Amino acid sequence: MAAGGPPVLVVTRLDDVTADEVITELNRRRVPVVRLDPGDFPREITLSCTFGGTGPGGTLVTASRTLDVGNVRSVYWRRPTPYTADLALEAQAARWAVEEARYGLGGILAALPDTHYVNHPWRNRDAEYKPAQLATAARCGFTVPPTLITNDSIQARDFITNHGPVIYKPLRETECTDDTGRSLTVWIEDVTPDQIDSRIRHTAHLFQQRVSKTADIRLTAVGDHLTAVRIDGSPGVDWRRHYDALTYSPVPVPPEIANGVRAYLDAFGLVFGAFDFGLAPDGGWHWYECNPNGQWAWFPDHITTPITHAIADQLQHREGSA
Structure with missing residues (x-):
């Protein structure tokens, strides 16, 4: 496979094993990758960006990479650490510096020209509000408790x-x-x-x-690629507390759920979403929530691998970009 071309920018913290899966796949495909954590600014990142009639230009320099901000293929926005300030600054100056970093570096990372985002950070932000999720889910035809x-x-x-x-x-x-x-x-x-x-x-x-359920379902959407997994074995209402007791079984996605997922992603401008449902005794799917940046890499390999490939496809080929 040919190497080269503009890089994929992965925005996340160092210990993000979910991003590691995607980076490994991109490396296997010989797609250039730059990993950056905004929480390392300004300690380990130097920023120089210009704006004019031709759009933004300049560089972001990390300890190991130099990124041309005008030449980024796509962005995988995962889970960066919070912005920080120099420890020598007093409290008020530190708060000011953090906000300047957020609106400066953060604004640049959100305005890279001709770049495909999975997901754009501002779309993630909008889609994290539970009231907006509930209202949108109802409009998209989901059964909402x-x-x-x-x-x-x-x-x-x-x-x-x-x-x-x-x-x-x-x-x-x-x-x-x-x-x-x-x-x-x-x-x-x-x-x-x-x-x-x-x-x-x-x-x-x-x-x-509380939904009367027989199982939980996690549906991971990457564009039109949908992976639904039935989760059994949880003794409580929150299955995240009982990973050791859980079993996972891929299940087909009913057409009405697939249509609702597509409409939901479009409503928020998302490429990726991790949807949670409760499976009722009559087979109905009851909508709980959608995490626009949810985890998926803890699943067994036969489930995670297709998701990894779907995200890598988005980042490599800019699927769905304008």
């Missing part, structure tokens, strides 16, 4: 009483740690009326009727 977002304890108790059983779901997977730096996760949990108290006033909370 009754859902309430509130900070009113009376409304929450009434909803749980009238729609039980009900689960609580975080509105965003926000990174947080304890006093020792250990990562913390807010899991999906069953919730009862007596668990609701005045503390609910402090922020927005999402409550959703």
